[in-house]
Amino acid sequence: MLIQIAWRNVWRNKTRSLVIIIAVALGLWGGIFSDAFMQGMAAQQIYSVIHTETGHIQLNQPGFLLNHDMQMQVKDADRIIAAIKTNSAVEGVSAIIQLPAMASTASGSSGIMVNGIQPSDQEKVSDLSKLLIQGDYFKSDRTNQVVIGQQLADKLKVKLHSRIVLTLQTTTGDIVYGAFKVTGIFRTHDSEFDKQMIFVRNKDIQQLVGFPPDAASIITVLLNNNDDTKKVATTIQKQFSGMQVQSWIQLSPMLQILSGTMIQFTLIFVGIILIALAFGIINTMLMAVMDRTREIGMLLSIGMKPSKVFGMIMLETIFLSLTGAIIGVIVSIASISFFGHYGINLSIIAEGFNAFGYSSIVYPTLGVNFYIMLAIMVIIIAIIAGLFPARRAVRLKPAEAVRGD
């Protein structure tokens, strides 16, 4: 009956209870949705980096990434690719010749990174072909095509079909020049990537710099499932022990740290909201206790144990808080589902977002774990908020309280 009384007591003063329930619901919705928004941004950034820049796993000569020394080649790349492809967790593998170079036009020049790729293989590990805003992705068989980022195109003032001159070092240390025709312009969520990375066919670059035909700088691996990254990386490392095998977490450690930090940050954020709400709950429950001094005095007089009176007030506080929390979570799930499907378009501030590698359309997302943690936090906060009013209730002197003194 104690539970029944506590629940009914919540609804005795509907206006007062509804005010605090709405406050809890709105506060939690704000916290949860902010968290989902940031989680969505982080998840998209990770997805974007994996699917346009690093893949899940990269294999190269140890030390290659430090200075991009073209002598540090992955020999016998075809055999390695074939071996990696036998793993069922692997979705695609691509060999890349990656060389530092200078891109020049009549309007200017810029230091860039040339990526010599086999387009059909690269499409299996990268979404770059889907991010073209102009032109196409190596559709024709013509030689010396180049696909560049919009940021670089703007810097060099080139358009589709313009020519740019690439200055590179050959395997023998000589300087060579190659004229390439812009056949595609892409735009990713990372403006730095768009400024730095250009893509050409590997055979064009092989001929230009004398790179061995069955060699690569990097072998990029895309998996069917991100969760398999560590396991597959370990397997590949065992297969090719002389090579450096790194997962995207090792290649972009900041990304992983950022993702983890966001979870902690948002939990602190929600915690602060809940603490603020706790004061509202304490106020409401104190008012409820003061309004019911006579009734609580009667309960103590007729022999209800103070521990039960304490429990009744605690239950009321928990019911009040949980009702608000449940409404807040339902509204959150609905809004996260809606915006998770349609996205939140932040194109007004897209430039700033892209500079940090974020997409201008954010799809909020949130894991089940967060809701479990939230439920625990709400119950803890409700218990803490209930302690003071409940203590006040049991400290009433029955003889005085029953007269309403």
Added chain:
Amino acid sequence: MPVIEIKNLTKTYNETMVPVHALNGINLEFEKGEFTAIVGPSGCGKTTLLNMMGGLDQPTSGSVIIENEDITQMNRGALTDFRLHHVGFIFQAYNLIPVLTVKENVEFIMELQHRNKKDIADRVNYLLTAMGMEDKINVRPKYLSGGQQQRVAVARALVSKPKFILADEPTANLDSKSTDTLLDLMATLNEKEQVTFIFSTHDQRVMDKARRIITLEDGKVISDTKLKATHESINS
């Protein structure tokens, strides 16, 4: 053997600059089945005396012995338990739980005592029928008149078969018709249940029904008149 034995009971409030002697050496005994009114002017110590007998307040000195046990020596937990099992309270302002129905209000004390459901149902139905409230069992107190609410309060006080019932000005908020009805019902149950009723009152109608009238003044008993024999003594 008396149900309640009060010996040299004093209560002094020191909350103001001048100590207030609410009770000043009270000695009283109450037998089983009494229907007693404690009367006297406001501030004479009626409510304080009831609070001491009910274990709601501690005296400055003296003792309140209920069946050989001095309740003034009990700790808070034991007093709570004592009140739950041995005392019924009726308050001036009814003090029903507004979120519970009539039936639930009466059941509540037996539930606190962890009695079985059948016992609770039988006892509650009997008392609510006796109080003429059988057609209102699922109604909440706010839909009842003052007289009806006080009848429910009487049923609640009696439901656990206490040794005695303490009623502090139970008719103060009732009209004359409701008062008469309530007093008749209480007198009937007093005889049927053989439970001791002790009222504090200013109400002449209560005094007219009482079989013993104790008059207090300045915290002292100035008269103790047994008007009629108790039901038990009549039978014996």
